[in-house]
Amino acid sequence: ITKQDAARLKNIAFTKFNPAYLEKRRFAVSALKNLGMKMGPGSVEEHIREEARQLCLKLSEQGDAHPRDIADSLTVSVSNIVCSMVFGKRYDHDDEKFVELMKIVHKVLSQLEHGSSQLMMVFPFLRFIPGVNSTNRILVECINKVHEFLRQEITKHREILDSENPRDFIDLILTELQTKEKTDCFTEENIVWIIQNMFFAGTETTANTLRWGILYMVLCPEEQQKVQSELDSVLGTDHDVPTLAHRSQLPYTEATIMETQRIRLVAPLNAPHAPNEDTTFRGYDIPAGTQVLTNLWSAHMDPEYWANPEKFDPRRFLDTEGKVVSRPDSYLPFSAGRRVCLGEQLAKMELFLLFSSLLKHFTFKLPEGAAAPSADDCMRVTPPRVNMCITRR
Numbered sequence: 177i178t179k180q181d182a183a184r185l186k187n188i189a190f191t192k193f194n195p196a197y198l199e200k201r202r203f204a205v206s207a208l209k210n211l212g213m214k215m216g217p218g219s220v221e222e223h224i225r226e227e228a229r230q231l232c233l234k235l236s237e238q239g240d241a242h243p244r245d246i247a248d249s250l251t252v253s254v255s256n257i258v259c260s261m262v263f264g265k266r267y268d269h270d271d272e273k274f275v276e277l278m279k280i281v282h283k284v285l286s287q288l289e290h291g292s293s294q295l296m297m298v299f300p301f302l303r304f305i306p307g308v309n310s311t312n313r314i315l316v317e318c319i320n321k322v323h324e325f326l327r328q329e330i331t332k333h334r335e336i337l338d339s340e341n342p343r344d345f346i347d348l349i350l351t352e353l354q355t356k357e358k359t360d361c362f363t364e365e366n367i368v369w370i371i372q373n374m375f376f377a378g379t380e381t382t383a384n385t386l387r388w389g390i391l392y393m394v395l396c397p398e399e400q401q402k403v404q405s406e407l408d409s410v411l412g413t414d415h416d417v418p419t420l421a422h423r424s425q426l427p428y429t430e431a432t433i434m435e436t437q438r439i440r441l442v443a444p445l446n447a448p449h450a451p452n453e454d455t456t457f458r459g460y461d462i463p464a465g466t467q468v469l470t471n472l473w474s475a476h477m478d479p480e481y482w483a484n485p486e487k488f489d490p491r492r493f494l495d496t497e498g499k500v501v502s503r504p505d506s507y508l509p510f511s512a513g514r515r516v517c518l519g520e521q522l523a524k525m526e527l528f529l530l531f532s533s534l535l536k537h538f539t540f541k542l543p544e545g546a547a548a549p550s551a552d553d554c555m556r557v558t559p560p561r562v563n564m565c566i567t568r569r
């Protein structure tokens with residue numbers, strides 16, 4: 177068994193569908209639900225709103241004298257939401273340890289996007305070829321550093337654990353570890369991997385979606401204005417950030433987020449899958465273990481379902497009464513089935529609260545005379561970095 181195979185056994189994502197995977201997934205789903213059900217202060221909604229307030233404050237402090245890219249601020253906010261849920265605390269935008277952690281997370285994800293990593297996913301034997309496997313070595317180094325950070329947090333949590341009152345994801349998982357018969361999936365080491373999954377799966381995906389959303393607002397100012405008019409008409413002069421209760425009154429805003437997720441998927445080819453046993457699908461024989469990539473992008477660009485699919489048009493997601501279409505066909509930003517994204521509900525809350533807060537408080541546009549950035553590369557997961565004017569409304 178190789179180190180990589182051993183790591184796969186400890187994960188949730190990228191692990192085989194088997195009883196151990198199911199046990200970990202069930203735990204993670206119920207922990208997120210448990211944390212999500214908390215009401216009032218300490219609730220997930222409040223954590224996200226606090227992050228939205230801090231983000232708006234940070235952008236206001238930076239002023240509008242110089243055009244700038246919003247990417248790093250968004251990554252910090254989104255990562256902090258995962259931190260609030262997992263560690264029970266947020267970090268300041270300038271906290272050294274946190275900034276270092278973010279750099280490592282970013283490095284891991286950019287290594288994964290690297291051509292040689294993609295090749296190694298399709299041809300795993302390449303990881304034994306010197307030179308080609310250098311991204312693999314960097315990945316292992318980075319992941320070890322993240323694990324060290326997580327182990328320190330777990331130790332701190334263990335010292336003051338009150339199993340009757342779990343505060344966050346780590347408390348919940350430590351409590352589970354105490355109460356459960358020791359099984360292969362709930363070992364000390366696996367906790368680190370499960371938490372790491374939350375981090376990697378939950379940060380860049382959400383931050384990149386928000387970045388695409390803001391980029392499309394810059395490229396389509398008339399759409400930006402429609403969202404802002406709707407926000408103004410519902411929220412009036414209230415200076416605080418929106419709440420989830422506002423969501424049903426803001427269909428155009430919601431549809432704009434959905435259209436962003438349609439037109440620029442952050443996982444266009446989904447996570448790699450493989451059948452556990454020999455399978456026949458639509459006349460094709462797929463032997464057990466064959467890697468299968470599902471092209472979610474093609475579903476989102478299928479002209480049979482989406483007229484003029486390359487056009488950014490939030491109205492696709494509104495019915496004749498102006499209400500949001502609840503289950504659109506040919507729309508799978510979080511994938512589907514048994515491996516569907518485990519953080520879908522959390523991600524939807526984050527996207528709504530952060531996107532609506534940003535557009536309520538700021539207008540985003542290109543500097544006078546600047547060339548419009550291209551959003552054309554259809555398979556591009558990460559949006560281009562764009563310096564924009566961010567003006568307080």
Ligand code: HEM
Nearest residue numbers: 188189377378381382385443447510511515517518519523
């Ligand atoms: C806009 C944000 C997000 C998008 C577009 C997204 C999308 C996806 C997709 C396409 C998958 C692969 C599903 C499959 O294998 O068929 C996935 C898996 C996963 N996501 Fe997300 N995700 C987002 C946010 C999050 C968040 C916030 C979390 C948790 C904190 C999360 C946790 C996970 C986990 C743990 C898996 C692996 C699930 C499994 O294999 O059982 N994701 N996500």
